[in-house]
Amino acid sequence: MWVIGTVLSRFYAFGRNGPTLSRRSMSSHLKLKGESIVKDLSLCRHEFPSLARTGPGGRPLIYLDGPGGSQVPASVITAISRYYLLHNSNTHGLFVTSRETDHVVSQARQHAATLLGAATADAISFGQNMTTLNFLLSQAVAEQLAPGDEIVVTDLDHDSNVAPWLRLERRGIVVRRVPLLSNGKLDLDAFRSLIGAKTRLVAVGWASNALGTVNPLWEIRQWADQVGAWLLVDAVHWAPHGVIDVEQLRPDFLLCSAYKFFGPHIGILYTRPGLLQNLDTLKVRPQSEAPPERIETGTLNHAALEGVSAAIQFIASLADNPGDSLRDRIRQAMSHIYHYEHDLAARLYRGLSAIPGVKLYGPPVGAEDRAPTISFTVAGQSAPDVARRLGDRGILSWDGDFYAVNVVDTLGLRAQGGLVRLGLAPYNTRDEVDRTIGAITDIAAQAAD
Ligand SMILES: Cc1ncc(COP(=O)(O)O)c(C=O)c1O
Structure with a gap:
């Protein structure tokens, strides 16, 4: 109950006062990645009351379940x-x-x-x-x-x-x-x-x-x-x-x-x-x-x-210039979202590629247009087993075929419960990605024992 209390109190705080971050502070967070500039969107996480709740062991939840439905900002609620x-x-x-x-x-x-x-x-x-x-x-x-x-x-x-x-x-x-x-x-x-x-x-x-x-x-x-x-x-x-x-x-x-x-x-x-x-x-x-x-x-x-x-x-609020038209702000915000999520996805993809026993599916991240959605399997473990173990650590992932039934059948993964899927959103952070890579490294090592 205290978890729900925490979430609600944050929600009502938002309702009364609005988001605690100013747009100025958000747009000042730019960082260089190779030659391109990626706007750090992770500060928008303060606008999502649900991100304040904790899970098993009192740890903050890591929401990588976005492809099944994203979290919702206070302004929408x-x-x-x-x-x-x-x-x-x-x-x-x-x-x-x-x-x-x-x-x-x-x-x-x-x-x-x-x-x-x-x-x-x-x-x-x-x-x-x-x-x-x-x-x-x-x-x-x-x-x-x-x-x-x-x-x-x-x-x-x-x-x-x-x-x-x-x-x-x-x-x-x-x-x-x-x-x-x-x-x-x-x-x-x-x-x-x-x-x-x-x-x-x-x-x-x-x-x-x-x-x-x-x-x-x-x-x-x-x-x-x-x-x-x-x-x-x-x-x-x-x-x-x-x-x-x-x-x-x-x-x-x-x-x-x-x-x-x-x-x-x-x-x-x-x-x-x-x-x-x-x-x-x-x-x-x-x-x-x-x-x-x-x-x-x-x-x-x-x-x-x-x-x-x-x-x-x-979405439009993630653009830089509040004076632009709604369409222009959406275009710019979507471009920021694309690059921010791809920065995280590339980090996740690289990290997972290096784990013995982990097999990644779909086009590699970075080489071409792609959604920041990464699916994988772990040798010796079914997809539900991996998702459960991630869930026990407060990392929210999906397992199965996600209703893309022919994908899992074509890849021959039906018997092992399909794929494990991680999806990135603007409210995810590099730290969350690193913790997820660490957790999957542990889980894959357990399978190898
Ligand atoms: C690619 C894709 N198409 C369609 C749907 C179905 O959407 P809805 O839940 O709105 O019916 C989903 C839901 O996950 C989806 O991921």
Whole structure:
């Protein structure tokens, strides 16, 4: 209980006084790494009340579980509470709290559009989570397809971007699967050859939540363009780690989830303007025919939407110049996040590579575009055993397949419980990385005994 008391007292301290760090002090922390400048973001950890709690043995927890959902800053928690304290209502009523709720929804759309680089807020729909939105979308897309039409999915993707499309096989749609190579990358020759005259949709992830691989989306966009196919991008794993610009990439659909980028549990769908209004979505009759509401079944989680706006503001707050536009601040903050997390990821990758018995999966960190997500196995131990031992030391990791089922099957790791996954976030530190490397060194040595 005292742990919860500590966390709550910090939260309320934040609620009253705001974050204790000034932006000036944060932006003054620059350090040199090789030739590039990496902004030290770790000071933002003071804005995350949950980081104050301790775990086994009274030690601070090391949160490397971000790919399953990041921690949440006080500003987001406060925004969600404030909604219930002040604005709680349903939408479209002719009274003050309902009008305020309409504003909360439209602000969240505007924030999400800015995060993704969309020209209009009407391109943004919300839903329970990415998976539910993708199922709704796949059912609507199916109404446009005929038996024999083809959809391309990949063996690197989270199942939320595979299962909804496989389900269409029962309507006679042919689903083609791009194979995964043992180096953790998609077989791009096979990918190219699977896209043909009958392809109607290509469903691919931006970054792998299991291996950190980043896919060559601009090339894939061109391949889809050549046959007039739609491109659907699962950006759930990329959104916390790098810039997204839908105007540049031109996906037809792009999905992400706010709980991966410091927000609450809510799914976000970008649809290319002009597309959603022609899709036959599952909806109740009084629901708006117009996008973006056309695919939003039932009442949205308004408090969470207030949290979405606050989470995007939090990201923007990591930029240097508060006077810049929100989009510019997001771009800069995302660039800081990318470099800061990669500095940590490279350190972690190097440290783990040197441990006898540890095998790393996915593209090496540093050589190419990558998400700061590192998966490994330890010889002689199952993935759950390693994750449990890390958990006993207060280090939070994930084990298994993380719903990227075909990844673990392709790598032949099913019998040993899949992979152990560590994900880096701006609130992680070099010290945490070093302690994690030390703990895994001990765990691997135990296996060798
Ligand atoms: C890459 C990727 N796609 C999709 C999802 C599913 O997201 P949601 O939980 O919002 O349905 C996840 C969740 O972990 C993910 O990592």
